[in-house]
Amino acid sequence: MAVLMYQICRVCQHAQSRYIFQGQLLNHVVKYYECPICEFVQTENPYWLEKAYDSAINDVDTGIIKRNQMCSKRATNLCALLNIKDETILDYAGGYGIFTRLMRDVGFNVLWKDKYCDNLLAKGFGYDGQNIKLLTAFEVFEHLESPIHTLDEMFSISSNIFFSTLLIPEPTPKIEDWWYYGQRHGQHIGFYRKKTLEYLAKKYNKNLYSYNAEIHLFSEVKISKLFYMIFMKFYKLFYIYTQRRVSSRIWNDYIEVGERK
Ligand SMILES: [Zn+2]
Known part of the structure; x- marks a missing residue:
């Protein structure tokens, strides 16, 4: 053929x-x-x-908990940079709800939305059209069948998008030379470069911040590139301080979900 x-x-x-x-x-x-x-x-x-997508979370994903912990610490740091405390955050394509629960444990009002995956850990905190200050999308972009269509939807929900996707190296690696092509699960269908993200930032009139070819931010306001870099790089250290800006929602969530029953 x-x-x-x-x-x-x-x-x-x-x-x-x-x-x-x-x-x-x-x-x-x-x-x-x-x-x-x-x-x-x-x-x-x-x-x-x-x-x-026989299973929405692929069976070879052994790093899922560790990555969610890392993402929640980085997101907590980002909230300090963007001065977010009580505003609502949406975890787009929130999967099992691990990130939502972790962030609520820290103290942020995080909701989830996912068309494809049953939420297991954050039932009762689904998105229902609330006003959203920050949208998070971890390991979503490389799965998108129509990135523009999805980004239109994301930006209609929030002006700020914090997301992860591993940028494809230059020159483009062969399929057997880069694990992120995901040959065994077949779910990764699009791979971005800095230039792709710059194109998108310009299209939607946003500021772009990227750390280490993996964790990125489209934001409506300008922030310090240096602070973004060090808050992402030394995320464990800064998290010790940034988590203190908010108080855990574990107990209040327990009461709230219990009362709804
Ligand atoms: Zn293009």
Whole structure:
């Protein structure tokens, strides 16, 4: 079968995202494309997702708790930078609710929203159109079938988005040379570069902050790049202080959820 040489970029809609290679994903041979404008790397149209999402959280994810702990500490630090205390935060695609529960334990009013995954740990704190100051989206962007459509929705909910996705190295690694392609679970279908994120920041008129090619912020206000960097890098240290700005919601949540029953 002839290889389709170009696809429309799912980020900037440029018509000439160029074929770069193909490789094994689950038991399919999948083609990859790279956009010359925003440098986004994408798979061909992902027809295998139903199989990839047999379980919303993939079975080879052994680091899920550790990453959630790290994200909650970094988010707590970010809240200090953005001066967020009592305002509501939404964890978009919140999965089992681990992050939501951890952040409520620290003391933030965090809600969750997830179309695909049953929430196990933060029942009673689902999003229902509340006013949102900060939206978090950890390990979401690389799964998006239509990044622009989802970002439109996210920015209609909140002006600030704190998110993680591992930026793809330059030059683009071969499929067997980079674990983040996710060959065994098939759920990662789009890979961003700094240039892709800059394109998005410009499109939505936001400020962009990135730390270590993994944790990023689109914000409506400017903050110190230096503080963002050190609050993310030395997150455990700063967390000791930033968590003291708020008080745990464990007890109040216990009362609140109990009263609703
Ligand atoms: Zn593009």
